Amino acid sequence: MLYGKIINVNAQTQTAQVEQDLNKRVFEFSFDIWGDEVSDLKKGEEVEFLVESKVVVKAHLKPKPVDPDQIPVTKPSRVCIEEFFARENEILSKYKDYVSGHLTLDFLRMRRFLLTAYNDLCAMDSNIENEVLKKLKYEIAYLSKEFEAYHKKTQYTVMYAFETIFLVRQVEFNKTARHIEEIQSSLANAQAQTNVLSASLQDAEKQFARREDKGSREYLEAEKELKGMRKRYVDLLNFIGNQKDALVNENARLKRFKEEHFEAFSSVYTPMTDEIKKRFITLLDTKAYDFDSTLWSRAKYSQNVKNFFRNSRIEGSFSSKTFLRYFLRGLDKSKLSNRSKELFDLLKYLENINRKNLLIVRATAVNVSKYKQVIEKIDSSLSITTDSDPLNALKSLRANPQDIIVIDEKIGNVSAFGFIKTYKEMPEAKPNVVFLVVVPQLPPAEIVSKGKQMNVEFIPEQNMDMLYDAVRMAL
Template sequence: MLEGQIISLDTANKEGKIEQTLNKRIYPFTFDVWQGEEEELAPNIAVEFVVEDRIVVKMQLKMSLEDEEAIPVTKSPEDCINEYFAREKNILSHHHDFIEGSKELDFMRMKRFLFTAYNDLCDLDSMLENKELKAVKHEVASLYRDFEEYNKKTQYPLPYAFERIFLVRQVAYTHLEQYIEDVKIGMAGAKAESEPLGRRLEEEERTLRLMPDKKSKEYLEFEKEVKVLRRRFVDLIDYIAKQKDIITKESARLQVFKEKHFQTFANVFAPMTAEIKTRFIKLLNTKGYELDRAMWARAKTNQYVKKFFRDADIHGGYNSKTYLRYFLKGLDKNKVVSTKTKELFGLLRDLEKISIQNIMVIQENDTKSFKSQQLIERVDSSLKVTVEHNPFEALTKLGTKPQDIVILDYKNMGLLAFDFIKEYKATPNAKNPVFIVVTPTPLDYNTMEEGREIGVEYYVLANDAEGFSDVIRMVI
């Protein structure tokens, strides 16, 4: 390549001129031949360029001696980190669609209790754990083991991580390391040969000096042997000295490479690993929620679980919050020593804050609504109950204050529950609450199916207090 200096730039027309260093010849160029960012172009900078038919076809910054001796980077820090954590990234990529938009729970806080509740429920009835539920539990446990392994891989001291993740993937660097080791081996061999050779040479030179007849045939032949030994010894010493210089120089290149790229690696390592960790926790949160939902979906219809809740006088829905409250009921928070158990009290407090549900009871008179409210609060006193007698006014209020659960009579003020639900779902701000319809007598199958098609999830008889309570447990 020719060497020169940019002497003028025309940014408007994206062209300029170079003066060749050797003969001061001027060459025009256009910006598109520049091998770099356009912002780097500036007057008076030293460049290297290629000319074909007096036209500059390639131009770049002149490399300094330091740049010429620099070890090339094979893979960027980002590529090295992505490669090292490829297994974790593949796991996250595989579950990407599941993570986005799925509901979550705080798995890192709930994991211990979640698996305890799972085992307790399965102990009540071994049939509760079917193939599908077992698969979900196995997947969550497996993902958590993967997460723990990932955490271990990110806990290495940064210099060790730099070497293990970045340096080992730099081909030129590792080749140079091996070359230095080979040189050291060769130098060690030369040293091993030179030391006894030096002692032998010293002895034979002494013998040569002591020989009386310096012109005898014996002396001359012995002198030749000594000269050969001396030449070999000098060659070895020279070789060792040169190898030391090579080791010093190349080791310095290794050190410069490490110092040059360590901080760049550090700057991307922390945010990249933190981002993977954040996504991994989100995956565990969503999969943990799936396990929690599937577990209690099975449990709330299981007769042994229902009996246990009744016999143990457990208030609340069939869910982890209720079971955790029962689990901690017999413990004095102030006397608990275990840190993990103390954390469960904090978990319960937070679950109660985020899981408050609103229920609207729409029944024609105070007698019915009072009874329903009592049964609801007996199941879980934290539920926020709103009572309405007029279904038409209730429709208006549902539009401004959405509810999680709506309980309504099959017929109220001449309005059928099904028509009420249709009217509500036609409103602009309609949500998706759980609809529970209270009927005076059992409905026929076709009527019940008609209701389910428009969103009714449960039917309960007006005089069935236990059935009503059980439905409330199931929906919360």
């Protein structure tokens, strides 16, 4: 084992440098091989380290001279905390790759309504429910339960966590605490004996002082017994004094141990709990997005759901946003419960995050205006832009990506399919854009089928109902 001092600590690169005492040689090492708390890794600290093939493979603080009054640490703070949150970290680690770059939906806001929508839609058409939805529903319920359990574990103060996570795992600390209890018990017992003996001794002193048979055998025996009582009394007083001193000393050791280790515990515990909470919520948000999008991607193809929307005169996309708006439209805003107010806030949230962009590219201003009026009735939150020049529209798409593009089959020398091909080759092209191509009449079935595979739908020029349905399905 080599000895040296830390001369540099770089939190950004998670590395440190140690200078060997013997020859002033400098070694660099990663925080990963540090054997103590990262908070202890400071410039100027004396350390022990092991080098293999010119690489530091182990490093930790150089043991300081043992203070007989100092309580040793059994487990460092980080180890105690990681043990306490082992279940949560194990669950979250399984979803690490799944969460990365995934779309999200605010689960904590959505959880009640998601289940309501699920039950209502499946009641309309049992075929909507499939194994994928069942699995997502189970996962969300399971993860939500685990998150609630985690929330209960972390709702207490940091001091309470310090006591129940760190201190309970410190063997010598708890031995000392038990020793204090033993001292207090023996002290109470000795105090009780002293009280009884004090009264007995006072009576014996009085009785002995009244004796007139000095020098007699009985007098000498009584004197001997009295001296014994006096000695026991003095011994008890000495014992009580020693126990009180021991109690003060042991309590001071406990107090010093807590003060020395609380900050290190807090510096690990607070960031870790915040990070676990953030990861849990992100995971639930991604699952909520998958559940919601999968539910509506199936529901919008259900004839029963389509009939319900039509019969209930529900305008808008097949989505939780539209369904919630329908659910709330009959409520009197002046007589809302707190839960209903929360649902109106939820609607605002859904309207903001689900705002989609639609571009209309048609040859004449009249046709543009006609289509725009129909589409605006489908979803008032749609952001609609228009253009009569397909080449200009392609340029604008670089800066303003769209979710749906409605375009004539041919405008001048530009065909819709040429437009689509050029767009998809653009680096800025948004994936999964739906193209609605306006045609004089529907092409043959094989072309319609081929178009669907490319996210292309054909809309007959005068068929406003088909336009309405196609846009609604695309939202």
